[in-house]
Amino acid sequence: MVKIATWNVNSLRARADRVEDWLRRTDVDVLTIQETKCKDDNFPWELFESNDYEVAHFGVNQWNGVAIASRVGLDEVERTFADQPVFGKGGKDPIQEPRAIAATCGGVRIWSLYVPNGRALDDEHMAYKLHWLDVLKDNAKGWLDTDPNAQIALTGDWNIAPTDADVWDIQFFLDNNLTHVSDAERAAFRSFEEIGFNDPVRAHTEGAFTYWDYTQLRFPRGEGMRIDFALTSPSLTSRVVSASIDREERKGKGASDHVPVIIELAD
DNA sequence: ATGGTCGCGAGGCGA
Numbered sequence: 001m002v003k004i005a006t007w008n009v010n011s012l013r014a015r016a017d018r019v020e021d022w023l024r025r026t027d028v029d030v031l032t033i034q035e036t037k038c039k040d041d042n043f044p045w046e047l048f049e050s051n052d053y054e055v056a057h058f059g060v061n062q063w064n065g066v067a068i069a070s071r072v073g074l075d076e077v078e079r080t081f082a083d084q085p086v087f088g089k090g091g092k093d094p095i096q097e098p099r100a101i102a103a104t105c106g107g108v109r110i111w112s113l114y115v116p117n118g119r120a121l122d123d124e125h126m127a128y129k130l131h132w133l134d135v136l137k138d139n140a141k142g143w144l145d146t147d148p149n150a151q152i153a154l155t156g157d158w159n160i161a162p163t164d165a166d167v168w169d170i171q172f173f174l175d176n177n178l179t180h181v182s183d184a185e186r187a188a189f190r191s192f193e194e195i196g197f198n199d200p201v202r203a204h205t206e207g208a209f210t211y212w213d214y215t216q217l218r219f220p221r222g223e224g225m226r227i228d229f230a231l232t233s234p235s236l237t238s239r240v241v242s243a244s245i246d247r248e249e250r251k252g253k254g255a256s257d258h259v260p261v262i263i264e265l266a267d
Numbered sequence: 268a269t270g271g272t273c274g275c276g277a278g279g280c281g282a
Contacts, residue, residue, distance in 0.1 A: 010274075010282085011273085013274090013275095014274060035282090063275090159282095213272080214273050217270095217272095218272095257272085257273075257282080
């Protein structure tokens, strides 16, 4: 059995103890991480190495940042996907944000993705988000065209709630013109399903959320969202035997606002 | 209790 998890930790340094405890407790083979919020200079390499994980990181400043830790191999590390859109606020000094890193772990091509938030429906960040997803989808389609049997996992924080059941109150989102639930964002998510990717977690975790905002007592009130996913290519989908969302990890002091999503693969 | 959050990095931005 191979266990792969994805977790937006919202700062790896602030969450180092929690992440280490979680790795030891859950015994996952691969953990993809989003929002490390650091650059290589202050990345906690020893946290992973002392627990026998190899790790690859892509971070350039205090924003975004993605990583993959693995104890089943970490090969062909790739930072950014082909033609990954750049972003610069107000159109100034666009940079390649560290939002995508890939590695081959135990024969599976695994991506750690931090999809742009979008910020507001009419914000330029939303156009960036949709374009970013469109280019990623084109890449993913190319990978499957090249090898229909490729085992690929597109994991991370997608910043999209694909159905009304994936937010605590869809009317709240519509009334306030909020992001994550718009037709355009949902169509972008579906486009991955249309080329053959699957969300194998939902069937095992009906009604579960993966994220609760820090504000407004969202967690105690049960007001969460399902926005973190591990999408699997057809060949990988057939290996998924179980999946879970670790809601417990949202509890207590020092929790990330996201919790880990785990899939288990038959050998 | 009629409000209520974090992290980074040192004021305001991003989520």
